[in-house]
Amino acid sequence: MDIVDMLLNGFYVSLSLSNLLACTVGVLLGTLVGVLPGIGPIGTIALLLPLSFNMNATASIIMFAGIYYGAMFGGSTTSILLNVPGEAASVITCMDGHAMAKKGRGGAALAVAAIGSFIAGTMGLIGLTFFAPMLADAALIFGPPEYFSIAVLGLIILTRLTGTSMLKSSLMAVVGIMLGTIGLDSLTGISRFSFGIDALQRGIEFSVIAMGLFGVSELLETMIQPTIKQRLQKVRFRELYPNQEEWRRSIAPIFRGGMIGFLAGLLPGPAGIISTFASYAVEKKRSKNPQEFGNGAIEGVAGPESANNAAASATMIPLLSLGLPFSAGSAILLSGFMIHGIVPGPTLINQHADLFWGLIASMYIGNVLLLIINLPLVGIFASLLKTPLNILMPIVLVVTITGAYSINNSFFDLALLIGFGILGFFMKRTGYDPAPLIIGLILGPTLETGLTQSLIIGNGNVWSFFTRPISGIILGIGLFIIIYNLSGWGGSWRKDSGY
Amino acid sequence: MLERIATCFFLGVSLFYLFFAQELSFGMIAAPKAGFLPILAGTAACVLTVAVWVSRKSKELTAGITGIYWRKLFFIILGLIFYIIFLQIVGYIAATVMFLFYLFKVTDTVGWLAPGVLSTTVAISFFIVFVKLLGVILP
Numbered sequence: 178m179d180i181v182d183m184l185l186n187g188f189y190v191s192l193s194l195s196n197l198l199a200c201t202v203g204v205l206l207g208t209l210v211g212v213l214p215g216i217g218p219i220g221t222i223a224l225l226l227p228l229s230f231n232m233n234a235t236a237s238i239i240m241f242a243g244i245y246y247g248a249m250f251g252g253s254t255t256s257i258l259l260n261v262p263g264e265a266a267s268v269i270t271c272m273d274g275h276a277m278a279k280k281g282r283g284g285a286a287l288a289v290a291a292i293g294s295f296i297a298g299t300m301g302l303i304g305l306t307f308f309a310p311m312l313a314d315a316a317l318i319f320g321p322p323e324y325f326s327i328a329v330l331g332l333i334i335l336t337r338l339t340g341t342s343m344l345k346s347s348l349m350a351v352v353g354i355m356l357g358t359i360g361l362d363s364l365t366g367i368s369r370f371s372f373g374i375d376a377l378q379r380g381i382e383f384s385v386i387a388m389g390l391f392g393v394s395e396l397l398e399t400m401i402q403p404t405i406k407q408r409l410q411k412v413r414f415r416e417l418y419p420n421q422e423e424w425r426r427s428i429a430p431i432f433r434g435g436m437i438g439f440l441a442g443l444l445p446g447p448a449g450i451i452s453t454f455a456s457y458a459v460e461k462k463r464s465k466n467p468q469e470f471g472n473g474a475i476e477g478v479a480g481p482e483s484a485n486n487a488a489a490s491a492t493m494i495p496l497l498s499l500g501l502p503f504s505a506g507s508a509i510l511l512s513g514f515m516i517h518g519i520v521p522g523p524t525l526i527n528q529h530a531d532l533f534w535g536l537i538a539s540m541y542i543g544n545v546l547l548l549i550i551n552l553p554l555v556g557i558f559a560s561l562l563k564t565p566l567n568i569l570m571p572i573v574l575v576v577t578i579t580g581a582y583s584i585n586n587s588f589f590d591l592a593l594l595i596g597f598g599i600l601g602f603f604m605k606r607t608g609y610d611p612a613p614l615i616i617g618l619i620l621g622p623t624l625e626t627g628l629t630q631s632l633i634i635g636n637g638n639v640w641s642f643f644t645r646p647i648s649g650i651i652l653g654i655g656l657f658i659i660i661y662n663l664s665g666w667g668g669s670w671r672k673d674s675g676y
Numbered sequence: 677m678l679e680r681i682a683t684c685f686f687l688g689v690s691l692f693y694l695f696f697a698q699e700l701s702f703g704m705i706a707a708p709k710a711g712f713l714p715i716l717a718g719t720a721a722c723v724l725t726v727a728v729w730v731s732r733k734s735k736e737l738t739a740g741i742t743g744i745y746w747r748k749l750f751f752i753i754l755g756l757i758f759y760i761i762f763l764q765i766v767g768y769i770a771a772t773v774m775f776l777f778y779l780f781k782v783t784d785t786v787g788w789l790a791p792g793v794l795s796t797t798v799a800i801s802f803f804i805v806f807v808k809l810l811g812v813i814l815p
Contacts, residue, residue, distance in 0.1 A: 231811060344731055348686060348724040354717045355693050367710040370696055400783050401748045571779035572798055575772055578759070579802060583812040588760060595756045606744070607682040629708045637706030 184306060187534025191542055195236050200539045203240035204546050207247020211267075212255055218248035220392040222509045226384045226516055227580035234517035235532045239539040241513040245506050246298065246489040246540065249449060250547045253290040253482050254555060257283055266449030266485040269457045273470060273477030280473050285419040287555055289427045289475055290482040295548040297435030297483030301490025302540050304439050305497075309526075309537075313498035316523035321634065322642050325627025326651035328620040331503055333655045335445040335613055343662060346613045349604075353617020354624065356381055363622070364629055376589040383618060384512045385581050385590045386597050390611040391505065392577050393598025398605070400570045419475070427479040430460050434483030441484070442491020445503035447612060452488040453481035490540065497521050497533065501620065505612035508619045680729075687725040694718030751782045768814040772799035 190196060210221045222241050229237035252267030257274035270290065277286040319327075336346035359370045360380025371377035419427065434456040441452035460480040461470045470477050492507045500522030502508035514521050519529060526533050581594045601611050635641035643649040697718045700711025755778050762771035776795035785791050806812040 342728070342731070344724060344728045348721060348728060351717055351721045351724060352686065352689070355690075355714070355721060358714050358717065362710040364708075365710045367700065369700060369710055369714065370693070397749065397752060400752055400779075401745045403745070403784075565785075567783035567785050568780065568794070571776055571783060574779065575776060575798065575802060578756075579768075579772075579806055579812075579814070582763075582814070583806065586813055588764060591760050591763075595753075595760070598756075599753060602749075603678070603682060607679040609682060609686075625713045629712060632705060632708055637704065639705070 180307060180310060183530065183534050184538060186531070187536075187538030188542075190235065190531045190535030191239065191539035195233060196239050196535060196539060197542070199232070199236035199240040200243050200543050201546060203243020204247035204250075204543045205550065206240075207244040207249075208251035208547065208551065210244065211248035211251020211253075218245050219387075219505050219509050220395045221248075222506075222513065223384065223388040223392045225580070226388070226509075226512060227583045229513065229516060230583070234514075234519055235535050237517065238510070238513050238519075238532065238536055241510055242493070242536060242540060243543050245510060246486065246543065247547055249298075249482075249485045249489050250291065250294050250551050252485075253294070253478070254287065254551075257286045257290065257478070266447075266453055266488075267482070268450070269453045269481045270478055272457075273472070273474050276471065276473035277475065277478065282423075282473065282475075285423050286475065286478050288552060289419055289423065289431075289479050291548055291551045293427065293431040293434065293479045293483035294486040295544055296431050297438055298486035298490055298544045298547075299541070300432075300435035301439050301442065301487035302537065302544065304487075305490050305493055305540075306537055309494050309498045312494060313523040313526050316499050319499075319523070319647070320645075321627040321630035322645050322648040323627075323651070324623055325631055326642060326648040326655070327499065327501055328624040328627060330651050330655040331445040331501060331620060332613070332617065332624075333658050335503065335616055342608060345609050349609055349611070349613040350617035353614040353619075354621035356386070356614075357618045357621025358625070363626060374589070376585075376587055381593070381618075382584060382590055383615075384516065384584060385593050386618060387509055387512060387615055388577055388581055389594045389597025390601035390604075390615065391509075393574070393594060394601030394605060394611070396570050396574050396577070397598060397602045399566055400574075402566075423475050426475050430456070430476040430480035431483045433459060434480040435487040437480075438484035438487030438489075439491045442488035443494060443503075445616070448488035448492050448504055449485040449506075452484035456480035456484035493540075497525060497536075498523065500525070501623070502616065505615050508612075508615050511619060683725060683729050687722065687729070690718060690721035690725050694722060748782060752779065755779060755782065763815050769799050769803050772802065 191200065206221060206225075207218060210218055222244050225241070225244070229240070232240070249266060253270050253274065256267040256270035257278050260271050260275040274283075274286045274290070277283060316323075332350045336343050336350055357380075359377055361368055361378060368378055434452075437456045437459065438448070438452040441455060442448040444451075457470075457477055457480060460474075460476040461467050464470065464474065464476060466474070489506075492504050493510075495501050495503050496507040496511060500511075500520060502511045511521060519525070519532065578591060578594065581590055582588075584590060604611055604614075631641060632639075642652055694715070697711055697714035700714060701709040702711045702715055703709030755775060759771060759775040762774065765771075773795050776798055777791055780791035780795060803814065807814055
């Protein structure tokens with residue numbers, strides 16, 4: 178069967194009642210958390226992980242993916258109407274989106290954001306449809322050195338792109354690797370760092386850590402804020418039509434944003450955020466009137482909002498074809514797979530073809546659903562902002578705690594959840610990004626297995642990592658990035674100290 | 677200040693981890709054992725923490741302690757700790773009613789009746805959803 182036939186089969190799977198319902202629930206929840214400041218898509222998926230135990234694997238993964246890309250759609254609503262980004266990838270949209278809303282063009286900004294998101298999201302999905310199987314085929318020849326090299330390169334690039342200090346990000350990645358070593362060693366069967374605690378013997382539950390670092394910490398951050406009444410810009414349905422000039426100016430940024438987002442999604446790091454800033458910079462540079470940016474330039478909405486949706490689709494490529502999550506969002510999705518005993522990677526397409534193609538097809542359907550529900554229902558979603566967060570957040574916190582308990586029926590997990598929630602709160606406050614920690618925790622076992630197996634096979638020859646062509650090229654890129662950064666540090670140190 | 681405390685915390689964690697990693701066998705480069713990666717990772721973490729401490733980049737802008745309402749944060753954390761303890765003693769419904777009511781008051785919800793009714797309704801609803809519909813065993 179060729180790719181088109183398999184995709185058609187995927188549509189057959191995803192159009193079943195349960196999967197279609199899961200997709201609809203996912204995109205609605207995604208839009209909701211995108212709209213509501215205080216809780217993001219990663220936190221939401223983390224909170225819902227335990228609830229998916231009783232769901233069919235395909236349906237639950239379709240739902241989680243729907244939350245992930247749905248949030249990118251919803252995030253623009255609050256940015257435009259309220260000047261408050263619903264999630265991090267919509268920060269840049271505030272600048273021109275809200276300026277347009279203040280000029281009475283909020284409806285046009287919302288429509289361009291939604292249509293741009295749909296077009297670019299579909300571009301990303303077409304890339305996912307054709308690239309993921311090709312990459313998975315290529316990855317079948319990968320051995321331990323290649324997986325080790327990819328994990329190392331992923332961590333190196335990730336620490337460079339998180340937006341915080343590279344040293345802090347590297348430290349967080351290493352702490353994640355350290356946490357990943359707790360429990361039984363897969364090679365020797367020796368218990369490590371368990372201190373006689375049974376709960377630690379089986380290793381630290383990844384989803385509990387993710388729920389703590391992303392979910393509980395976000396809830397704490399929101400709950401400690403004073404209650405603020407939001408001033409919402411009103412939009413009428415008939416205003417949701419961009420004029421001809423606005424359309425003309427939006428088309429090219431939408432396609433450029435789609436391309437930028439797709440490429441950013443293939444790189445490790447917070448692709449959604451990086452792609453929006455890159456797209457905004459490109460549009461501003463290309464514009465004949467750069468002074469308009471920040472004062473309501475529609476290109477400043479069309480480009481970034483398209484880019485973050487394309488990035489959301491593209492981040493699925495390394496996850497589905499290599500089994501390696503390159504962002505916190507895809508790491509959470511990976512745990513959605515693992516909770517159902519499914520390991521993404523090169524063999525996923527053959528072993529779980531229905532799930533793989535059903536998921537991709539559901540994303541096409543979800544994209545259409547998002548366009549249909551986002552434009553007419555924008556008023557309803559915006560009115561959700563009136564929900565008092567001091568009522569909503571404690572309820573969400575109880576769901577989180579109950580969900581975390583239900584994973585292993587363990588009070589120890591609850592202590593971990595709260596401990597990592599508090600840690601996550603202070604980490605974000607002090608410039609320590611939790612995303613590298615989560616990626617380190619996920620990639621740590623891959624890295625350790627790849628390293629130890631390669632060294633045993635190569636009889637301790639470290640050069641075997643470099644003599645294998647694919648592994649050598651990947652590590653070479655990693656080394657280049659490290660040397661480039663070190664030279665940058667050296668330069669700034671010499672400048673600061675007057676040498 | 678808060679950033680320095682965080683860095684000290686990670687240094688403490690790294691040293692603690694490295695101390696116990698030393699008790700595991702390192703093996704040889706041709707035959708790595710259970711302590712191989714932990715010792716490397718622990719050492720790297722210690723070096724990185726020291727580098728963060730001395731780095732000039734630690735002066736970067738962070739949210740720090742600005743905007744933290746310590747009183748609220750303290751009472752929320754206290755409530756979380758007591759919730760876990762009460763879950764084991766009085767069971768899910770009673771502990772959740774108390775915890776939710778407490779959180780509503782900590783987060784400045786006005787009145788007594790509405791938060792009371794809401795916390796009771798939510799606790800019972802969640803119990804039904806988790807136990808009856810999702811088959812979860814709750815304390």
